[in-house]
Amino acid sequence: xxxxxxxxxGGRQLPTAQELRIWxxxxxxxxxxxxxxxxxxxxxxxxxxxxxxxxLALSEAPEQAMxxxxxxxxxxxxxxxxxxxxxxxxxxxxxxxQECATVPRGAEVLLTTTGAEAFGKAxxxxxxxxxxxxxxxxxxxxxxxxxxxxxxLRARLDALRED
Amino acid sequence: xxxxxxxxxGGRQLPTAQELRIWxxxxxxxxxxxxxxxxxxxxxxxxxxxxxxxxLALSEAPEQAMxxxxxxxxxxxxxxxxxxxxxxxxxxxxxxxQECATVPRGAEVLLTTTGAEAFGKAxxxxxxxxxxxxxxxxxxxxxxxxxxxxxxLRARLDALRED
DNA sequence: ACCTACCGGTTGACGTGTCAATGATGCTAA
DNA sequence: TTAGCATCATTGACACGTCAACCGGTAGGT
Numbered sequence: 001x002x003x004x005x006x007x008x009x010g011g012r013q014l015p016t017a018q019e020l021r022i023w024x025x026x027x028x029x030x031x032x033x034x035x036x037x038x039x040x041x042x043x044x045x046x047x048x049x050x051x052x053x054x055x056l057a058l059s060e061a062p063e064q065a066m067x068x069x070x071x072x073x074x075x076x077x078x079x080x081x082x083x084x085x086x087x088x089x090x091x092x093x094x095x096x097x098q099e100c101a102t103v104p105r106g107a108e109v110l111l112t113t114t115g116a117e118a119f120g121k122a123x124x125x126x127x128x129x130x131x132x133x134x135x136x137x138x139x140x141x142x143x144x145x146x147x148x149x150x151x152x153l154r155a156r157l158d159a160l161r162e163d
Numbered sequence: 164x165x166x167x168x169x170x171x172x173g174g175r176q177l178p179t180a181q182e183l184r185i186w187x188x189x190x191x192x193x194x195x196x197x198x199x200x201x202x203x204x205x206x207x208x209x210x211x212x213x214x215x216x217x218x219l220a221l222s223e224a225p226e227q228a229m230x231x232x233x234x235x236x237x238x239x240x241x242x243x244x245x246x247x248x249x250x251x252x253x254x255x256x257x258x259x260x261q262e263c264a265t266v267p268r269g270a271e272v273l274l275t276t277t278g279a280e281a282f283g284k285a286x287x288x289x290x291x292x293x294x295x296x297x298x299x300x301x302x303x304x305x306x307x308x309x310x311x312x313x314x315x316l317r318a319r320l321d322a323l324r325e326d
Numbered sequence: 327a328c329c330t331a332c333c334g335g336t337t338g339a340c341g342t343g344t345c346a347a348t349g350a351t352g353c354t355a356a
Numbered sequence: 357t358t359a360g361c362a363t364c365a366t367t368g369a370c371a372c373g374t375c376a377a378c379c380g381g382t383a384g385g386t
Binding site: 198202230231232242243245246247250266268269270 | 334335344
């Protein structure tokens with residue numbers, strides 16, 4: 001592990017004003033970008049990014065179906081969150097739930113034709129929005145840098161995981 | 164306006180698989196970082212980042228007070244959001260609201276001693292967490308790159324503003 | 327004076343997220 | 357066998373955000 005010690009650079013414990021400013025810019029901008037994409041998706045397709053995430057996973061699953069638990073870990077959600085979200089999606093007819101034949105107490109989540117159709121209509125505009133708001137905003141070097149930054153931050157989060 | 168045309172690089176409208184992968188990494192990681200900071204703050208001080216934002220603004224205001232509307236635009240929140248949040252903070256004794264003497268229909272938001280104290284206790288651990296999870300995770304070059312990426316994304320968001 | 331239009335702020339409805347508690351079911355060890 | 361115990365999923369309570377409607381007051385135009 002080539003891990004940077006927390007006490008490097010003279011043992012300062014707090015960020016400098018400059019570092020803090022960059023952090024705030026970075027954080028607020030990525031958050032704003034996320035909500036802009038969210039509202040674009042909402043406007044184009046009446047789906048939330050949560051809906052989209054679920055529908056994407058189901059679309060790619062064999063039989064367009066998945067066990068609830070597998071779905072949760074596939075998209076990295078807590079089961080409780082998924083359960084609430086599936087309830088809302090089921091009310092809107094985007095998915096269906098049924099008892100799982102193989103696993104006791106297991107619930108199978110099925111993509112309905114309504115859901116598949118909604119997902120199909122949403123995909124192209126959503127990808128185009130990602131291109132317009134992210135890819136086209138950055139130079140190729142910056143995109144690569146973004147990838148490296150994400151990897152470094154992720155490594156740090158994993159290293160300091162608090163379970 | 165030195166604006167990149169959306170149709171550059173051969174007029175592709177959709178991101179490549181590579182670009183999309185980076186986007187997802189980038190987005191999910193920054194989101195995860197945000198929620199980690201949120202839960203650290205919550206654990207250290209029983210404040211949410213929303214609470215912290217409001218308390219920070221009030222702490223820095225003359226008289227530790229601000230008109231609701233000015234506060235909203237200072238921290239970039241919608242007024243409705245602020246109103247709901249102030250209601251919750253008032254219930255917990257972190258702030259007080261009173262009629263504004265100068266502006267008719269204006270509401271003055273005041274920092275209580277409870278609020279000031281909570282903010283004081285929260286600040287150091289919060290800044291330390293930002294350092295641990297963001298600053299220390301990146302090289303100085305990467306921090307600079309993060310700043311440039313944020314600026315570029317922000318410029319794009321502003322250029323395509325949809326009001 | 328009156329009608330309208332805006333302005334500052336609040337409210338209600340609803341989607342979303344977390345946490346902790348609850349059912350329901352199978353596995354395992356005394 | 358039965359007393360735990362883990363697993364799969366749901367539920368309820370609550371915090372947070374957005375949207376649209378609302379309310380009370382001031383300002384302009386006729």
